[in-house]
Amino acid sequence: MRQALLAGGVVVVLGAGVGVWASGHGDGGAPAGSARQTSAGAGAAVSPTPSRSYALSQTPRTIPAVRAHTPARGPGWRPAAANRVVVSDADLADEGRLIAGELGMAYAGEKDDVRAGDLRLALNDDEGADPESYTMTVRGGRVTVSGPSDAGVFYGTRTLKQEVRGGGTAPEGVVRDEPAKPQRGFMLDIARKHFTAGWIEDRIRELGDLKFNQLGLHFSDDQAFRIESDTHPEIVSPQHLTKAQVKRIVALAASRHITVVPEIDSPGHLGAVLAAHPELQLRNAQGVPTRGAIDISKDASAALLDDLLDEFAGLFPGGQWHLGGDEYQALTVSDPAASYPQLAAAARAAHGSGATVADLATGWLNDRADTIRAHDRTPRAWNDGFFRGTSVRPADDLVVAYWTGKEIGARPPLEYLSAGRKVINYNDEYLYYVLGEPQTFVYPTGERIYEQWTPRVLRGTTAVPARYDDQILGGSFAVWCDLANSQTQDQVAAGVRMPLRATAQKLWDPRQPSLSWTQFTALADRLG
Numbered sequence: 001m002r003q004a005l006l007a008g009g010v011v012v013v014l015g016a017g018v019g020v021w022a023s024g025h026g027d028g029g030a031p032a033g034s035a036r037q038t039s040a041g042a043g044a045a046v047s048p049t050p051s052r053s054y055a056l057s058q059t060p061r062t063i064p065a066v067r068a069h070t071p072a073r074g075p076g077w078r079p080a081a082a083n084r085v086v087v088s089d090a091d092l093a094d095e096g097r098l099i100a101g102e103l104g105m106a107y108a109g110e111k112d113d114v115r116a117g118d119l120r121l122a123l124n125d126d127e128g129a130d131p132e133s134y135t136m137t138v139r140g141g142r143v144t145v146s147g148p149s150d151a152g153v154f155y156g157t158r159t160l161k162q163e164v165r166g167g168g169t170a171p172e173g174v175v176r177d178e179p180a181k182p183q184r185g186f187m188l189d190i191a192r193k194h195f196t197a198g199w200i201e202d203r204i205r206e207l208g209d210l211k212f213n214q215l216g217l218h219f220s221d222d223q224a225f226r227i228e229s230d231t232h233p234e235i236v237s238p239q240h241l242t243k244a245q246v247k248r249i250v251a252l253a254a255s256r257h258i259t260v261v262p263e264i265d266s267p268g269h270l271g272a273v274l275a276a277h278p279e280l281q282l283r284n285a286q287g288v289p290t291r292g293a294i295d296i297s298k299d300a301s302a303a304l305l306d307d308l309l310d311e312f313a314g315l316f317p318g319g320q321w322h323l324g325g326d327e328y329q330a331l332t333v334s335d336p337a338a339s340y341p342q343l344a345a346a347a348r349a350a351h352g353s354g355a356t357v358a359d360l361a362t363g364w365l366n367d368r369a370d371t372i373r374a375h376d377r378t379p380r381a382w383n384d385g386f387f388r389g390t391s392v393r394p395a396d397d398l399v400v401a402y403w404t405g406k407e408i409g410a411r412p413p414l415e416y417l418s419a420g421r422k423v424i425n426y427n428d429e430y431l432y433y434v435l436g437e438p439q440t441f442v443y444p445t446g447e448r449i450y451e452q453w454t455p456r457v458l459r460g461t462t463a464v465p466a467r468y469d470d471q472i473l474g475g476s477f478a479v480w481c482d483l484a485n486s487q488t489q490d491q492v493a494a495g496v497r498m499p500l501r502a503t504a505q506k507l508w509d510p511r512q513p514s515l516s517w518t519q520f521t522a523l524a525d526r527l528g
Contacts, residue, residue, distance in 0.1 A: 057138075057171035061523050062162040063501050064211060064508035065515075066177045074172030077138050079103035079164060083117030086110070091150055092121045094255055099157040103164060114142070119160070121153050122146040132213070133178035136160060138170050151257040152178075155211050162209070166527050179211065180510040181455055183424055183474030185261070186500065187216030190241070191272070192223045193435070193481035197245040199489045201252050208256030210504040215253055216261045216322060216476060220308075222271025222292040223484075227315075231307045234276040246315055261380075262316045265324025266305050267294045267364055277304065282330060284339045290329045296364045297346035306371045313375035321377040322401065325365045325385025330357055332408050351392055358387040358409075362394055369395045380424060384410040399473065404428045405459045413458040417468040425455050425475035431503065433496055436483025444477075446498030447517045454506055477503045498524065 056071040085100040086108045087093060093109065100107035105119065114120075124146045126133075134147035134156035145156035159177065163170040186207055188195065204215060219226045224237035227246055241249075253260050271292040274281045280301045282293035294301045313321075330340045336357035337344035347360035369379040380399035384407040400416045403426040416423055425431070430453040434441040455472050456463040464472075477500055479492060487495065501524050505513060515523065 054172070057173045060159065060163045060171055060175065061166055061515075062159050063520075063524060063527060064505040065513070066159060066175045067509060068176045069171075070174040070176075071171075072139065072173040074139065075141070076169040076171045077117075077119075077141060077143050078169045079105050079119070080117055081105065083119070084108040084111070084115060085119045085121070088112075088120065088122035092123065092153055095150060095154050095157055096121050098255070099161065102161055116141050118142045120144045121157070123150070123153065124148055130178040132182070133176075134159075136170075136175040136177075138172050138174075143170060151213075154208075154257050155179075158209050158211055162527050166523070179508045181472070181474035181507045183214055183476075184212045184504065184507040185214035185216055185424070185474065185476030186212055186496075187218060187261075187263075187426070187476050187478040189218045189221070189479055189481045190226050191219050191221035191481075193484035193489075194224070194226060194239040195489050197241055197249060199493070200249055203493070204249070204253050204256055204258060206500070207258055210501060211508055212500075212504060213257055214259050214261050214320065214476065216263060216478070218263045218265065218322075220264045220272060221269045225272040227312070229308065229311060231311045232273075232276075232304070235273045237272060243315060250316060250318075259318035259320055260316050261318060261320040261322055262312055263322035263324055264305070264308055264312065265322075265326070266368065267296045267301075267361065268292050268326060268328040269324060270294045273304070273308075280304065282340070282343075285341055292327075293329045295342070296360060297342045302364070302367060305368060309368065309371045310375075313372060313377065319376065319378055321372040321375075321379050323365060323368050323372070323379050323381045323385075323398075325361075326382035326403075327384065327407065328361055331361060331387070355391055359390045359392040361385070362387060362390050362392040365398070366392070366395050369398055373397075383413075383416065384408070386411070386416070388415070399424060401426055401476075402458045403432070403478075413464050414468075417464060417471050420471070422471055422473050423458065424473050425458050426478055427453070427458055427460075427475075429460055430457070431475065431477045431499075432480060433478065433492075433499065434480045434482050435492070436486035438482045443495060444499050446500075446502035446521075449499055449502035449506060450513060450517055450520060453502075454510075475503065475507055 054073040056073060057076065059069040060066060081104055083105050085096045085105050087096045087110050090110055097107045122144060126148045129148045131149040132152050132155060134145060134152040136156045136159060137144045143160065145153055145160065147153045147156060159175060160170055207215060225235045226237055226240045228240055228243045229236050250260050269292050274294060280294050280298060282290040282295040284290060330336050330343055333339045340357060343357045343360055347355040347357055350363060351359045365381055365385055372379055378397060378399065380401045383400050383402040386394050386400065387409050388411055400421050400423045402413055402423050404410055413423065430444055430449050432441060433444055437443060454463060455475050456469060458464055479496060
């Protein structure tokens with residue numbers, strides 16, 4: 001505590017939020033903090049009534065960091081079991097009940113009256129504001145969290161929860177906060193490795209507290225098809241999630257304002273589906289089957305995929321859908337037309353005499369985009385599913401999920417950006433957690449993401465020019481299970497803990513972090 005200063009007959013104590021409690025009105029009704037004479041007469045020393053003064057509050061320490069905080073003098077706010085969580089709009093009831101339970105408070109519902117200690121959640125009419133923005137005001141022993149949508153209010157409650165968890169008290173003042181990027185994701189490969197529903201639900205709670213808003217589920221690949229299917233039960237692997245489990249996952253995610261983004265990858269990575277439909281397996285001119293590849297020259301192949309897309313659109317109601325499109329093995333050989341004459345013939349029949357196998361694959365992707373677009377979904381595909389020099393153009397609304405520059409067909413990010421495409425950053429240099437570290441992969445570290453990566457670093461370690469920033473919708477940290485038994489699911493949770501926090505920081509706040517990595521790690525440990 002610093003030295004007390006005598007000013008105007010009042011003792012003012014300067015300290016970091018520490019002072020002397022006011023005692024209410026003193027003898028003779030003098031207001032607390034006022035100077036009054038003692039019985040010794042007018043010439044006697046002034047004896048002040050005890051009062052409390054505070055240093056300006058400090059910016060709260062949270063992950064991700066808040067974008068702006070206006071400090072103020074005051075005691076701050078801390079939750080108490082006797083205090084209420086109230087809402088100004090019934091649409092915020094879910095957010096209110098959640099934070100009340102987390103802070104050990106009573107949820108009182110929609111109320112207009114004001115009481116000491118209240119936490120109030122409210123919607124505002126801030127037209128033009130980012131729908132995920134919020135304002136949190138701590139003043140007069142109360143807290144108000146407001147935003148233009150329930151998502152913004154939810155993020156405000158995440159900040160408040162972290163403030164209380166980290167220091168016990170939410171600091172006085174006003175937080176104004178919003179994300180830098182609208183899409184902040186975590187992708188999980190549940191096809192190669194089975195993850196329990198409970199483990200996935202734990203990750204959803206973790207993601208929600210970090211203000212992520214997307215969970216990608218890659219549930220179909222060569223190794224397995226991991227979700228119950230009614231239209232094609234023959235393709236489902238023995239270890240899988242039931243539809244009831246998925247519905248609970250989707251509902252929990254929605255309560256945390258997280259959209260579940262499903263991925264049924266095609267026309268490659270379909271080995272589990274093709275094991276039950278060998279008649280649709282792609283074979284080369286010598287009759288040798290091509291691993292994971294479906295024969296896109298056959299109408300039955302499209303019918304099967306559309307059955308699955310239509311079915312699972314009903315299970316995953318979010319507005320996003322991942323179509324895959326990567327690593328179709330027919331396009332990795334030196335002469336696709338010679339190796340797969342049936343594909344070349346189908347390309348010419350569908351798209352004209354000069355069409356190529358790449359045109360046929362592009363047409364396949366466009367057709368699947370049509371299927372999920374009918375369900376009001378926005379399609380995305382891996383960047384190596386977009387080919388240069390084709391006569392068939394990928395659908396304009398296909399978002400590029402940019403993960404690598406190493407694959408055949410992969411083009412530099414600027415080719416997509418300069419063409420006006422929207423891009424999501426999955427940079428395998430920083431954001432790929434590949435079990436067993438096969439090929440050239442190494443487990444990513446939170447420190448490297450925190451200190452080097454930004455959403456504009458789409459490929460390798462080099463950022464694209466700032467003028468393209470608005471076309472980069474966000475990013476996604478990804479867990480791939482190539483060597484599934486290399487880690488248990490608990491080891492995966494521990495391994496991604498700090499990379500997820502670093503990714504959350506860099507997607508929410510575009511500024512250079514103010515904390516060192518050591519300080520950031522200590523903060524993460526304190527927040528839990």
